Amino acid sequence: MSDINKPSGRLRFFDCNARVGRAGAVRPEHILDPQRLIGEMDYCGIERALVYHAWAREWDAASGNRKLLEEIEGLDRLAPCFCPLPHATEEMPPPEALAVDLKARRGAARLYPKEHQYVLSEWCCGRLLSALEDAGVPVLLEMAQASWDDIAGVLKAHPRLPVIVLGTSYRIDRYAYPLWERFDNLHVETATYQVMRGIEAVCRRFGPERLVFGTGLPLLDAGGPIAQVMYAELPEREKRLIAGGTLARLLGVEWPVEGGAEK
Numbered sequence: 249m250s251d252i253n254k255p256s257g258r259l260r261f262f263d264c265n266a267r268v269g270r271a272g273a274v275r276p277e278h279i280l281d282p283q284r285l286i287g288e289m290d291y292c293g294i295e296r297a298l299v300y301h302a303w304a305r306e307w308d309a310a311s312g313n314r315k316l317l318e319e320i321e322g323l324d325r326l327a328p329c330f331c332p333l334p335h336a337t338e339e340m341p342p343p344e345a346l347a348v349d350l351k352a353r354r355g356a357a358r359l360y361p362k363e364h365q366y367v368l369s370e371w372c373c374g375r376l377l378s379a380l381e382d383a384g385v386p387v388l389l390e391m392a393q394a395s396w397d398d399i400a401g402v403l404k405a406h407p408r409l410p411v412i413v414l415g416t417s418y419r420i421d422r423y424a425y426p427l428w429e430r431f432d433n434l435h436v437e438t439a440t441y442q443v444m445r446g447i448e449a450v451c452r453r454f455g456p457e458r459l460v461f462g463t464g465l466p467l468l469d470a471g472g473p474i475a476q477v478m479y480a481e482l483p484e485r486e487k488r489l490i491a492g493g494t495l496a497r498l499l500g501v502e503w504p505v506e507g508g509a510e511k
Contacts, residue, residue, distance in 0.1 A: 259478060261294040262492030262503065263470075264356075264388065265414050265437055265462030268319060268326075269302035269312070282320050285465065289325070292470040294463070295492065296325045298388075298499070300358050304331035309364060310340050327499060328355040329388065332380075334366050334373050343379035351383040354499045356412075358388040361398075368398045370405055377402060381409035386498045390415045396423040403431040410435060410498045412460050418442045428454045435498075437462035438490060439473040447480050447490070456486035457494045 268282050282299070289297060299320065304312025313330045320326040330350055335343050350357060357380055359368070366372050380387055387409060389399065402411060412435045416424075420436075421443065427434050428450075438447060439462045450458055461477055463470040477491050488505045496503030 259293075259487055259491040260503070261292075261296075261461055261474065261477075262495045262501075263289070263294050263297040263463050263465065264412055264460045264495050265439065266297040266299045266465045267302055267467070268299050269315065271302035272306050280466075282323055282326055286323065286325060288465060288470070292463075292474060294470065294474075296327065296501075297465070298327045298329045298356055298495070300329040300331060305358075305360055305363065309333050309360075313340075327501070328353050329358045330355060331358050331360060331364070332376060333364060334376050336372075343376040344382075347379040347383035347385050350380075350385045351500070354501050356386040356388055356499065360390070360393055362393045368394060368402055370401075374405070377406050377409060381406045384408075384410075384500070386410040386412055388412045388414055391417075391420075396427070399434070400427055400431075403427060403434055407431065407433060409433055412437060412462075412495075412498075414440075414462060415464075416441050418446070421446070425453075428458055434458065435460045435494070438476055439464055439468065442476075445481070447476065448482060451482055451486055456482070456489040459490045460495050460498075461491050 266285060268280070268285055270280050285297065301312040301316035303315050309331045316328055320328060332346055333339055340346060361368055389411060391413060392415060399411065399413060402409070410433050414437045416436060417440060424436060435458055438459050447459060461473060463473045477487055480487060485505060493503050493505040
């Protein structure tokens with residue numbers, strides 16, 4: 249086996265897609281509290297995670313964001329991911345203040361336009377997206393929440409806004425490739441991008457910075473996504489960027505990559 253095909257001895261993983269809190273349809277194996285999530289991370293070899301709260305998605309976004317901060321207080325391995333809303337109904341602080349607060353916390357924003365009943369169009373979401381863009385706060389979007397046209401519109405209107413698309417499938421290349429050609433701010437979570445040697449193809453053509461490691465814990469298992477990166481036919485430095493380096497850079501977190509720390 250050539251060196252490039254060997255599994256990495258030690259990769260530092262930073263999960264972009266994890267959840268805490270009680271959701272509506274709980275299964276016995278689901279992790280509900282941050283300490284149990286950290287235990288699962290230890291078991292799987294995941295160093296840090298970007299987490300949102302189930303309440304913020306399923307019940308009330310503002311309350312869920314506050315609950316998230318309460319539950320992860322003092323847990324440095326967990327970074328906050330708020331679920332913000334457009335400001336017209338004034339359910340949250342002004343977007344500019346919210347974005348600055350999130351940036352200071354090394355956090356991100358996760359949008360649920362379908363579930364929270366709004367659209368990503370500029371007339372509805374433009375102020376929020378501009379505030380996040382100006383503050384340098386990444387936005388996460390599940391594929392079930394937005395069309396590729398929606399995503400293209402956000403990328404075009406906000407070229408400095410990092411967008412991480414979650415929950416894709418193995419059949420997205422004809423959508424994603426044209427956008428990767430046009431927009432440097434598009435990133436895709438690896439967990440459900442299950443294309444045969446697809447990770448390698450993306451890295452060859454667009455670079456490893458376009459892919460971000462995520463698991464979907466506790467709804468999904470972490471083993472598959474970890475193996476995807478560990479066994480990818482890529483140089484070690486590219487694996488490190490996918491495993492955690494790129495997400496850390498987007499959040500403003502120091503993260504060691506070959507040749508020094510990513511900032």
